[in-house]
Amino acid sequence: MAGFVLRRSLQALLVLWVMSFVIYGLIGLMPGDPLDVMIASNPGATPEVVAHLRAIYGLDQPMPVRYWHWLLDALHGDFGFSRTHSEPVLTVLAPALAQTCKLMLISFGLSVVLAFGLGVAAARKPGGWVDGFVSLFAFAGISVPVFWLALILIIVFAVQLHWLPASGMGTVGDNGFIDQLRHLTLPVLTLTLASTGQFTRYVRAAMIETMRMDFIRTARAKGLGEGRLVLRHALRNALIPVVTIMALSFGTLFSGALVTETMFAQWGMGKMIYDAILANDYNLALVGLLFATLVTLLSNLAADLAYGWLDPRISLK
């Protein structure tokens, strides 16, 4: 087990290194450079000033040289300076990461709990009215565009009912637990509704397949109670494909909640990465994307470890 984790960690480091080069190169291929955004519509930016700024920012160097300098600094813990926030990259990253963690962990946890409940309920009697209702809910969640769902929730709960704030992360001068919870409610609800549908479909499909297996029939013939049968035997076996999907989704959630973050003015990782790419903020975009890659790798590692726990026949060598 320890050897497996060590080997996978080393592989993750290699992937991160390769990804850093690929991302750096891809960002460099995009039109314009960081200074274009900075000097746009700036009457003071004469050609001489621009040339000097390019030298200051190291943009007069070829891309591989710039990457090499970045890598050396990164190995010393200096991930560079964010041009669009005028702060070191890690200083910008920390609050965005904290906000994303709050948003993602709550909505991911809620989605998983809801998906298991609904998926199992639907799988117990495929084609029944419960299954029909759950499928309708799941497909609605999958099909409804997130920005539209967010807007509807804002209009209903903030504009019409005045129950919850429409956006932001806290009230100035308050920022207590309840205040933060109130600001998190609508974005969490949006993300939860959007991701529960997909998870529910996977849980349902895996459970239906498992419930048809011989060992379930045997357990039922032996007189095992339905609740115990589902929870102890069927669900555990159905979890393996579901865990894979959830692990992949977890990584995506870290960088992919852009729409929800934008709609609710939650300054998290998705929005940070998106803004950094648009504004040609090389360092911030690079570190943000690398962090999202790292989360995906780690969640996959966690999924692999979970396989061994869920099915002891799977050996982690």
Added chain:
Amino acid sequence: MQFRSALAVLGLTALLAPAAPALAAHDTLTIGIAQFPSSLHPDIDAEVVKKYADGFVIRQITAFDTDWKNSCLLCTELPTVENGLAKIEDLPDGTKGMAVTIKLKPDLKWSDGVPVTTKDLAFTWKVGKDPNSGFSNVNIWTRATKIDVVDDHTAVIHLPSVMVSYNQWDEILPEHVEGPIYDKATGGGDYLKTTSYNRAPTTPGLYDGPYMITEYQSGAQIVMEPNPYWSGTKPGFKRIILKHIENTAALQANLLSGDVDMVAGEGVGLTIDQVLELRKQHPDDFTYIFKPSLTYEHIDIQRDNPVFKDVRVRQALVYALDRKTLTDKLFQGLQPVAATWVNPLNPNYTKDTAEYPFNLAKAKSLLAEAGWKPGPDGICRNAAGDRLTFELQTTAGNRLRELQEQVLQSQWKAACIEATIKNEPPRTIFGETLKKRVYTGMVMYGWSSAVTESPLRTLGTAQIPNEKNNYGGANYIAFSNPEMDAAIARMDGELDRTKQKADWAIAQKIYAEQVPVVPLFFRSEPHIAPKWLRGYAPTGHGDFSCMWAENWHAE
């Protein structure tokens, strides 16, 4: 079970009860902005949203007011040649320069109580002219060759030439806070990485305006409270919050829910069509102000394309467009049609230029004169059989411009001109297409200039971007006209108002006759303010209404 239910109800009540934050007394003004400043340092770059945020907390020495007249904010009297505070002086090389006396108001203080003095002004000049500071917004201070500090409140700024903008001066920096940081900065660009405006924007002493920043969440919000050492009109709010909501649909919803009180109109909030729609749906809920601005929407023409070489074709392109109907239908006539880049509200505007009102017959006749006759497919052809066709580009995702494109395309088609739409993301348009002049047909976008700024950067020959100047200029149409260059050089150095206006008139006439671009209209800034807000007066130019934010108050 009953206890649990009661607990759940209590929890829900706590969660939902303190709603409707904006229904409280109007001692806080929350302003929605769709962009967020990358820095608060006034000199690093020329971001519009940065200038907006700074307007509340840092004062320029001078600013153009709501009547578009230059006025003093930090100084006691605007320096002019007439009042003797500005003088033309002889320079050692035999040329003429200027000596401009700035008299700072004696009771000015930074937000930590330290007086604002000419020492700060001299420091700002030192930092501003240092190329290693890493500023792109340096023009204001690089104009000066020397500053003589006479006393704590009087300084003489020496200019190397006679320039019209001699009495336009920006914000000054607090030497007692920024001086030690600047002195410690070693390499190029070090200062901008360490300045307190970036690293600790709530530091007392950074601000000399009526408000100071007390809370700063990068990318999310800026909280401002009254500067206790401000000696002018007492600010009307205990708190002003700039709240960043990038999605404009969400921004509107926040306005309706009361989470934000107003939306800034200075190009950092909603677009005019969104505000017009909002006004239609909620006519009595807010005060709607549409302020004509200096932002000029137009279409650059690629003069290297043989199709556009003939001036008659360029003139026909404008005659074929019914721009009045376009602005009437799309913007309820609130955005006036432009004849040149100079807004009629500008003191340098002249009426005496060629104009091209909608005239389809004239457009067709000009095309015929230039050798373009309608072909079997309705599109004009020249003698060589080339079709009169070109690519029309704009910033993809800008719904208004995309709509305008369709109108223009259809109007040109009626005049046997074919425009094929090929849009690109803004960063591609500005980062590559315009900068390297690789567009083949036309590009539609807007540009903004200062009230008395000459067209040097957009029409001067020296400002044509090319490899040699590292694509540094903004003359994307490669307009090169010796008469225009001469007029620009004169208007930048002529202090006599009559002669100055004559040079501006020459430049506008050349522009109107040559049609280097297709002029469309001047944008109107759409401001949405709460009904209870008083003292709010949008300017329409780059010195924003927030520079007089101490006059804003609730009814």
